[in-house]
Amino acid sequence: MSSTSQHLLLSPAELAYLHGSLSLITPGPIRPDGRSPTQFRPLTAETGILPGTNGSARICFADGTEAVVGVKAEVEKTPLSPYEFVASTEGRKDHTQKKSGSRKSKKATGDEEDISMDVDEEAAGANDKIRGSPDWVELSVEIPGLRDDDSGTVFLTSMLTEALLADGEFVKKLWINRRFHWKLYLDIILISPPLSYPLPLLSLTTHLALLATRLPRLKSEADEDPMFDDDWAAATFLYPRQDTSAKASNKSSKPSSAAAAPASRPPITLLVMAVGDNIIFDPSKEELAVADSAVAVSVAEGPASESESEPEPESIPATTTKRNLQLLSVRTIDPPSRLTPPGVPNSVNAAAWGTMTAATPTTTTAATASATEGGAAKHPDARVTETEDVVGVWKAPRGGAKFGMLGAMVAKVLEREAASPRSQGAG
Amino acid sequence: MPLDTSTYNLALLRVDGRRWNELRQQKGQLGVQPSADGSAYLEMGNTKIQCIISGPNERDLSKSTSSASTAPTSNGAGATVAVSIMIAPFATVDRKRRGRNDKRLQEMQTTIASGLAATVQGQSYGPRSTIHISLNVLSQDGSLLACLINAASLALVDAGVPMTDYLVACTAGSTSSYAAADEEADPLLDLNTQEEQELPFLTLATLGATDKVVAMVCESRVQLTRLEGMMATAADGCKGVRDFLDGVVRDKGELMVQEGAIGRGEVVSSMDLD
Numbered sequence: 001m002s003s004t005s006q007h008l009l010l011s012p013a014e015l016a017y018l019h020g021s022l023s024l025i026t027p028g029p030i031r032p033d034g035r036s037p038t039q040f041r042p043l044t045a046e047t048g049i050l051p052g053t054n055g056s057a058r059i060c061f062a063d064g065t066e067a068v069v070g071v072k073a074e075v076e077k078t079p080l081s082p083y084e085f086v087a088s089t090e091g092r093k094d095h096t097q098k099k100s101g102s103r104k105s106k107k108a109t110g111d112e113e114d115i116s117m118d119v120d121e122e123a124a125g126a127n128d129k130i131r132g133s134p135d136w137v138e139l140s141v142e143i144p145g146l147r148d149d150d151s152g153t154v155f156l157t158s159m160l161t162e163a164l165l166a167d168g169e170f171v172k173k174l175w176i177n178r179r180f181h182w183k184l185y186l187d188i189i190l191i192s193p194p195l196s197y198p199l200p201l202l203s204l205t206t207h208l209a210l211l212a213t214r215l216p217r218l219k220s221e222a223d224e225d226p227m228f229d230d231d232w233a234a235a236t237f238l239y240p241r242q243d244t245s246a247k248a249s250n251k252s253s254k255p256s257s258a259a260a261a262p263a264s265r266p267p268i269t270l271l272v273m274a275v276g277d278n279i280i281f282d283p284s285k286e287e288l289a290v291a292d293s294a295v296a297v298s299v300a301e302g303p304a305s306e307s308e309s310e311p312e313p314e315s316i317p318a319t320t321t322k323r324n325l326q327l328l329s330v331r332t333i334d335p336p337s338r339l340t341p342p343g344v345p346n347s348v349n350a351a352a353w354g355t356m357t358a359a360t361p362t363t364t365t366a367a368t369a370s371a372t373e374g375g376a377a378k379h380p381d382a383r384v385t386e387t388e389d390v391v392g393v394w395k396a397p398r399g400g401a402k403f404g405m406l407g408a409m410v411a412k413v414l415e416r417e418a419a420s421p422r423s424q425g426a427g
Numbered sequence: 428m429p430l431d432t433s434t435y436n437l438a439l440l441r442v443d444g445r446r447w448n449e450l451r452q453q454k455g456q457l458g459v460q461p462s463a464d465g466s467a468y469l470e471m472g473n474t475k476i477q478c479i480i481s482g483p484n485e486r487d488l489s490k491s492t493s494s495a496s497t498a499p500t501s502n503g504a505g506a507t508v509a510v511s512i513m514i515a516p517f518a519t520v521d522r523k524r525r526g527r528n529d530k531r532l533q534e535m536q537t538t539i540a541s542g543l544a545a546t547v548q549g550q551s552y553g554p555r556s557t558i559h560i561s562l563n564v565l566s567q568d569g570s571l572l573a574c575l576i577n578a579a580s581l582a583l584v585d586a587g588v589p590m591t592d593y594l595v596a597c598t599a600g601s602t603s604s605y606a607a608a609d610e611e612a613d614p615l616l617d618l619n620t621q622e623e624q625e626l627p628f629l630t631l632a633t634l635g636a637t638d639k640v641v642a643m644v645c646e647s648r649v650q651l652t653r654l655e656g657m658m659a660t661a662a663d664g665c666k667g668v669r670d671f672l673d674g675v676v677r678d679k680g681e682l683m684v685q686e687g688a689i690g691r692g693e694v695v696s697s698m699d700l701d
Contacts, residue, residue, distance in 0.1 A: 049565075050517065051473075051566075052517065052518070052519075052520065053517045056517070060460075064460065065462060068515070068563075070515060070517030070565075072517045072522040074521075074522065140516065142513060142515075144511075144513070144561055185516065185517070185522050187516040189513070189515055191460065191477060191479060191563055192460055192462050192463060193462070193463070193479075195462055
């Protein structure tokens, strides 16, 4: 759990008002900046800003927070254990057998469809051989004014790393051959002071940087020492773009697929919060201060499943191809609302001439005596406000998110992500 | 030795094709960070720096223990300047992660803080306030200290902190590192990483276009006879940098007038914008 607490100068009355407007049911929540509940903050983004890196991106949110991510890759030798060596050679044998088998079938039928099958099987064989290790990715987060070992920074780092490594597919992209692999360093820098909880910003910027990341094209074959193409223009994207892959697999299926949209996308971590029964995306600092619960949901998108679109390639437009979304991780975040001071209802507020005097029909001497013992015994209303909600009076939320709400939040993230193909080819 | 600059004598051209007294291409921008009190982005060649200023704020005691270097202005009667440098791990060719307590960074921070403290008119803020200058190095290719000073100076203008003039800095080197070729040795202006690794060089910071030296840092061994030439070259470079920074500020001012952010003659009565 990380604490997202920062100095927030809102009084209990303001918090109560904000909470009230965010938990409205009939017109939906009214957010201070006028966004709809699932709308993100407007942002400006650019990629490829640093030619010295393999991939870089910069995102500036409208509230002024800004982050820069640089991705650097180095070739590293894979340490081979004897066991691994045996396993991988066996894998190779299997792979060659498969390949010869498919060739025979190709001769028998001589059909065009078999060529694609052959390609598929070859890819599948290669996938068996390809392995990855979580050590191949190193992620660091730098937040101004905070130490590297600050608990918040460490939590952010581990959350972003976790999203990247969750499905084990990402590290496989770094595989070169049996002896070598890429080591990827992701360095995330928050340029602006942390005005709001920076998780969505950092995640989005990392996402963009990874989309823009390119690795030099491999010239060597098999298990040779790797040799790379000097030409940066020939470098391949870590997340290959769709148009090239579509051409390679089958030319007929996608005539006008999205110009250069990658087939799969890096994971993204979204911050979602709940107020009352409302689910609100990408909360600002003020909204987070009244959150009943906040959750970070990591979602990744795999390649759109080809098998579904293949039977009738003409009937399915490119825009409605089913997106293959995967839920990677869900983490609850400790919202700063837990640390906010509670409001005092009028019933126990002496300054507001509440029921205080009426509720204590005691003599003045007795009142002063009992005041030292504690107000709770004297005023039954005080105990009520400790435990129960009074409408319009702010009380810091207690307890975690309800199971039903957690499920609803995750479902909403997946639904929303599936509905909106992000246009992130900025810059 | 990473590089042989002995070819300089053949055509009097440096490795990147510049002559001895040419600055690298520069690019500057003011107000790049809307949430900060002042910000600037400066590129000198491939050295890219973003500077963020917060303050003047009341001094935060919890932050005084951090790694920022501080220097008081106006002999302790004015605001304190606190400088912290962050070099991105991806800034260099090989990825390198630096700790916040890196000695070289600390030294650069101190140099910048004390240099700026000499320029900033901090007495209007009072001694209990601090101007936090945080410098982010996004890409690093030589003349780092000089670029940091220039970027900080530009951001201070954006923040509206009163200064007597721009604090500008530039590096200068000498073409050969040995005593034999003393006569042929040319001073060089604005070195990049390749040249810095091989040649003796110094960083000179002056107050605007004057020859008033605010800071000078020389970490390499250099013949005393060449020092004067190098300093003169660096001072000339500082003039060029000052003109460039001034141009950036004036462009920004003109843009603000055009956009209607300020009225012509309203704030800029003493400035000639034509």
